[in-house]
Amino acid sequence: MSGTINKESAARASKVTAALKREYPDARCALNYETPFQLLIATILSAQCTDARVNIVTSTLFNKYRTPSDFIAVPDEELEKDIFSTGFYKQKAKSIKACCIALIEKHGGDVPSGFDDLCELPGVGRKTASVVAGNAFGFPSVAVDTHVKRITNLLGLVESQDPEKIEAEIKLLVDPNDWVIFSHLIATHGRTVCFARKPACSQCVISGYCPSVKYEK
DNA sequence: CTCCCGATAT
DNA sequence: ATATCAGGAG
Structure with a gap:
């Protein structure tokens, strides 16, 4: 049931986290960046685009554009x-410019650290x-x-399809100290094993905790 | 719910 | 040739 955070789910979330930490000890943000500002721009570009593609673009973009x-x-x-190859380039160009103007006008040219800001x-x-x-x-x-949306659903850790509700449910299931790494672990797993098209369940270290396991014929 | 769009897998 | 990937705004 949505909203019912039972101990079983929390325990399984914890085991999933531990197993993925073991499997991906170096899991981290897949976007390349040096500063909060670079991370902000890279993440805006990553909307509906793979992190790998964003990294190709930002490798040269950040030499040309250093400040808002x-x-x-x-x-x-x-x-x-x-930024063409990241897709939705007109929208993203507008967003980046408007964002940079807001940074200058409302935050002294710096990236605010608070979630709400x-x-x-x-x-x-929110993402x-x-x-x-x-x-x-x-x-x-x-x-x-x-990835987090798809895999937490496959794992039966959340019920919702709404990212904001999923976020809230995960926060109830996972230790706050693991929140950031949890996203990276799941995303890494999604990129390397639990593919959207064809999950490689036979190679999955958390298949034992997954109600959605499918073994190939 | 619709629009925004290129890259890549099938 | 077409389906699928990957978020935010109106």
Whole structure:
């Protein structure tokens, strides 16, 4: 039942976390960045785009654009061209510019560290805010991306399809000290084993905790 | 719920 | 040739 956080789920969440920590001891944010500002931009670009693709784009993007002012200074078409391959490039260019203006006008050119302030920024939703707050500023946060949504559902740890509800349920099941790493562990698992199209259950270290296991014929 | 869009797997 | 991947805003 949604809303019913039983001990069984919490215990299983804990075992899943432990097993994935063992399997992916180096799990971390898959986006490359040096500063909170770079992480913010990279995460905006990662909407509906793989982290691997974002890293290709940002490897050169961050040499050209170093500050919020740098992004505002160029014509829309130029920024669109620079982020083109991440998809939704017109939207993202607009978001990035509006976001950079907000950073300057409301936060003295810095990236705010609080989840709520981050959520107010153009192009920044709960997932992006959680990534930045959790990874750049060390605030316990659960970033619910497509992997977390899919896999927590497969595991039967959550019932909802709504990312905000999923986030709340995970926060009740997982130790706050593990919130940030939990997202990374699940995302890593989703990228390498528990594929959306065809989960490799036979190679899954948490299949024993998964009600959705399917073995190939 | 619809729109925004390229990259890659099938 | 087409389905699927990967979030946010209106």
